[in-house]
Amino acid sequence: MLSTSQRTEIKKGAHKAVFEQEKLYQIIDESLVAHVAIQEAQGPVVIPMLAWRVGDFVYIHGANNSRLLRRLRQAVQTCLTFTLFDGWVLARSAFNHSAHYRSAVVFGQFEVIEDNLEKDQLLNHFVEQIAPGRTQDIRLSNPKELMATTVLRMPLHEASVKISNKDVGDDPADLDVPAWAGFIPYRTVVGPLKATAGLHASIPAPDYSAAYGERWEK
Template identity: 35%
Template sequence: MASGEELKPSERTRLKRFSARGRFDRATINAILDAAPMAHIGFDYKGPAVLPMIFWRKENHVYFHGSSKNRMFEALSRSPQCCFVASLIDAFVLARAAIHHSVNYRSVVIYGAAEELKEPAAKLEGLRGLIERFYPGRWDQIRPPSPQEFVSVRVFRLPIEEASAKIRTGFPTPYAEDFGIPVWAGIVPLSTSIGPLQLDPNSAPDTPPQDISHLASLLGASIKTA
């Protein structure tokens, strides 16, 4: 993987404002994609439409899947252009002036044409990738899709080519003329925890607990055990 590779800004991905916040290198883009549990995908369905989706990344593509009856997949089959956005809020930023309040965030926007994985082996590998993204090793422990289940879902992917990341970090932008205003300013960080595990009452006896350390590491989350 040429993760040091820089993508070329397009007319759509070039930042008009705060261009110092923009990043076009694959390493940064991939790190944000890998930390985000969910994306929002914009597509055309009798006008602008957006759906939240669990997704996963493999090399230079993002993959997502869903029911064959999902209207997004119908729409993407007719008109594959879409806009994929993954965003994370890291903190609220409180400034002394109304207009300078902000959030610290990491986001990736990808424009492109979604492509369906129709070939069975590639499609199965796509479904496997979703499980393995969150819970490595789990695929071999669970029941794979039956033929009927397999045809009930569709898997799409989108190339990470016309893509950009945007990141804000740190304190409010310093505007010296406001320093004397006697109001609290600074950062309120947000953090995520996962757990404790809640066992499905229909479980077979003595099933060992799922290891969620990889999931925690992926999300930058702490683990709650009780």
């Protein structure tokens, strides 16, 4: 179960709150993009970052001179959001139109991964998550590249999840309105692969479909 705190209490749309830890993991693993908030002297800033999960931690990475990463290295409080948009809900009234979505908000502080071997393992884990088996084929990061890269992690101890997947919510008085009602589903389609220019003809196309299940398009 997800932990509860004043920051994670869902007040608006509380009926959409979900408390299973696995739902949080699924949203992060499918999204792979975190919007990361920091407070700067000029005001709040929210920056999208690639993110991945290993166990009960979420990770981000970037160049050492990144403004965002330099700030987060100071163990400041931050907030991460993940959102998956699943479609529009079309009601018989304009007021009751809505959306299907899955979202997660995570609060906490990042800590720095200092050890290059651990950084290498974590970055390779990310590569394997998006393209299973790829680390067996590519040149892995060298010490200079690892030294130039900051990897941060944050525990998933304080988080909230909302999932909106309900039926059309028309008022009883609107049920006789002669308008179509239902859903416009959205889905993310992954693939097929597109080779880069100049790729040697002898190199076969790999199969990364295992990472994407039904979202993979052949």
